[in-house]
Amino acid sequence: xxxxxxxxxxxxxxxxxxxxxxxxxxxxxxxxxxxxxxxxxxxxxxxxxxxxxxxxxxxxxxxxxxxxxxxxxxxxxxxxxxxxxxxxxxxxxxxxxxxxxxxxxxxxxxxxxxxxxxxxxxxxxxxxxxxxxxxxxxxxxxxxxxxxxxxxxxxxxxxxxxxxxxxxxxxxxxxxxxxxxxxxxxxxxxxxxxxxxxxxxxxxxxxxxxxxxxxxxxxxxxxxxxxxxxxxxxxxxxxxxxxxxxxxxxxxxxxxxxxxxxxxxxxxxxxxxxxxxxxxxxxxxxxxxxxxxxxxxxxxxxxxxxxxxxxxxxxxxxxxxxxxxxxxxxxxxxxxxxxx
Numbered sequence: 001x002x003x004x005x006x007x008x009x010x011x012x013x014x015x016x017x018x019x020x021x022x023x024x025x026x027x028x029x030x031x032x033x034x035x036x037x038x039x040x041x042x043x044x045x046x047x048x049x050x051x052x053x054x055x056x057x058x059x060x061x062x063x064x065x066x067x068x069x070x071x072x073x074x075x076x077x078x079x080x081x082x083x084x085x086x087x088x089x090x091x092x093x094x095x096x097x098x099x100x101x102x103x104x105x106x107x108x109x110x111x112x113x114x115x116x117x118x119x120x121x122x123x124x125x126x127x128x129x130x131x132x133x134x135x136x137x138x139x140x141x142x143x144x145x146x147x148x149x150x151x152x153x154x155x156x157x158x159x160x161x162x163x164x165x166x167x168x169x170x171x172x173x174x175x176x177x178x179x180x181x182x183x184x185x186x187x188x189x190x191x192x193x194x195x196x197x198x199x200x201x202x203x204x205x206x207x208x209x210x211x212x213x214x215x216x217x218x219x220x221x222x223x224x225x226x227x228x229x230x231x232x233x234x235x236x237x238x239x240x241x242x243x244x245x246x247x248x249x250x251x252x253x254x255x256x257x258x259x260x261x262x263x264x265x266x267x268x269x270x271x272x273x274x275x276x277x278x279x280x281x282x283x284x285x286x287x288x289x290x291x292x293x294x295x296x297x298x299x300x301x302x303x304x305x306x307x308x309x310x311x312x313x314x315x316x317x318x319x320x321x322x323x324x325x326x327x328x329x330x331x332x333x334x335x336x337x338x339x340x
Contacts, residue, residue, distance in 0.1 A: 007040045008033065019046070020095075063091050063303060064120035066101040066112060066134070068127040068191070077222070077250055078278040079295055080126070083148060086299020087124050094307045096121075105132050106190070113137035122306045124148065124299075125155070129190040146306040148298050151192045157309060158320045159302040163193045166291040166325040167200020167245075170273050173289075173327060174243045175208045177334065179271065182210075183234050183241035185220025185227050185251045197247050197275065216241060220251030227254025235262045235270070242270060243333070249274040249281050252288055256332070267334040277328045286331035294323055 001015045008015070014029045018037045029037075065087055067080055088098045099120055103112035105128045113133040116123065122144045125134060130151050138145045146157040174182050184201045187194035198217065205212045215237065218230040227246060231254060234241055246252035252274030259270050266272055266286055274281055277292035301321055309319075 001046075003044060004037060004040045004046060007044075008036050010037070015041075060119060060121055061095060062097045062099050062120050063087070063306060064099050064101060064116070064123040066103070066105055066123060066125050068106045068129070069104050070107065077248075078280050079248070079276055079293075082278060082295040083126055083299040086296035086301075087303045088299075089296075090300040090303035091307070094304075096303075096307060105129060105134055109133050116141065116143060118143070121310050122146065124302050124306060125150065127191055127193070128154070130154070130192065144306060144309050146302040146309075148302045149191075149193050152320070156318045157302075157305050158318075159298050159305065159323065160320065161193070161293050161298065161323050162325050163196035164200045166275060166293070167197040168204050169200075169325070169327050170245050170275065170291050171201045171204030172208075173329075174245060174271060174273060174333065175204065175210070177243070177271065179241075179243040180210055181216070181239060181241045182243045182245060183216040183218065185230055185244060185246040185255060186217055187220060187222050187247035187251075191222070194247060201245055213239075220247050220254075222248045222251060224250045224254040224257070227251030228258045229254075231255040231258035232262065235259065235264065240270075243273070244270060245273045245275075247275055249276045249278060249284075249288055249290055252290070252332075253280070253284050256284055256286075256288075266332055271333040273333055281328070281330065284332070289330045289333040290328055292326045292328050294325070297323055 001012050005012045005015045010033055013027055015037055017027055018029055018034050019041060091098050101115060103115050105112055105125060109132045116137050123138055125145055125147045127149045128134060128147055135145060135155055144157065145155055146159065147155040148159050149161060150158055171182060184198060186198050202212055218234060220227045220230060231244065244255050246255055252272050255272050256266055259266050264270055274288040274290040277290035281288035281290040305319060
């Protein structure tokens with residue numbers, strides 16, 4: 001940096017601020033000087049040493065990313081790849097790298113907490129289970145955490161989707177199509193999104209004057225296999241449902257398979273509505289009507305909030321951002337493809 005400063009005719013501090021992408025309240029570098037600094041840095045083949053930078057600044061320019069389960073990718077659920085895309089895209093824009101933890105927050109809460117250390121400036125935690133020790137460990141080490149789809153009372157920096165509204169609009173839509181026997185494939189109990197989606201479903205039935213039957217709410221567990229098994233049980237009941245609202249698109253896919261295997265048709269005999277509205281909803285047959293979560297945006301906004309917090313640009317006290325949902329209508333409910 002000294003060589004660059006001499007060649008440009010500026011200070012080492014100006015070179016440091018420019019090349020590290022830092023912000024300074026006391027030092028202003030003109031656009032012409034910044035341009036010349038980058039030109040000379042390229043001529044001299046300057047490469048920033050991140051380890052040396054971390055020693056000097058106490059910052060690694062790395063965000064940690066922890067997913068809820070080991071099969072987050074193996075289950076072919078596009079939710080996690082889209083969240084990861086959003087986090088990494090935002091981090092890259094701000095000059096940060098992303099480290100993916102091998103431990104997960106659902107099955108390995110204690111071990112996951114023990115793996116958190118100062119190799120990261122902050123942590124993005126996706127769908128953390130209630131009561132996970134990860135928050136306490138990060139607080140002990142002074143590592144800020146931004147959680148995606150976590151419990152409302154846990155963690156000071158939160159990005160959540162309006163899951164209650166999602167359950168409400170999904171069920172209202174099925175009611176508007178004339179359905180009265182609407183089943184729900186609910187998510188896993190310890191995941192924060194499960195209860196609000198279920199509550200939205202129940203409240204929409206209540207406002208329509210429909211008394212929900214307890215056997216209509218069955219496990220979907222956010223996976224295709226459980227969704228298929230639970231749907232088979234629903235279809236073999238005397239008062240089988242005419243519509244199924246699944247807590248995600250994977251369990252909805254399982255429902256589609258079960259309905260086909262039982263010799264029934266979608267949507268003629270049973271309508272199916274999913275949740276997430278990723279590309280996955282467009283490749284099922286028929287294509288799924290689904291609640292759209294804007295998943296990449298969840299990842300981007302979590303990383304952005306965390307980085308702004310790290311750089312002193314975001315509130316240091318509790319911050320909650322709720323991303324709205326919408327409904328994409330496709331063939332699985334009998335409607336024409338539109339968003340609403």
